[in-house]
Amino acid sequence: MKIAFITDDGNTISRHFGQAGHYLVVEIENGKEISREMRDKLVHNHFHHEHDHEHSHDGHSGEEAHNKHQSMAEAISDCQTLICGGMGRGAYQSMEVLGITPVVTQEFEIDAALKAFLKGELTDHTEMLH
DSSP: OEEEEEESSSSBOOSOTTTOOEEEEEEEETTEEEEEEEEEOOOGGGGTTSOOOTTOOSHHHHHHHHHHHHHHHGGGTTOSEEEESOOOHHHHHHHHHTTOEEEEOSOOBHHHHHHHHHTTOOOOOGGGOO
């Protein structure tokens, strides 16, 4: 199993999916960590030439937003879970459509969140979606 964390520094969980520049991907086998890898992530400003419709409610802009989220998720297409400190509702739904389980946490430290996740104790705080 591979778990992706939204991060800028490899140690802490970023508070916003769209603005973080990296993923830390942790591979787990038999309940134990076997590897870590930093991967670059597209951020919202990579799409500066497009209008940002992420928070719009018409059908076309929802599709455009999903396409942006899909592009941002390409780097973690081999991951089953995405852990972040916050994200938009559209990004959350896009991850689900892509087969990646999003988890929004109040935890700041990647190691603490990983430990809680592996114990089945990491709560998904969907009330933090915006």
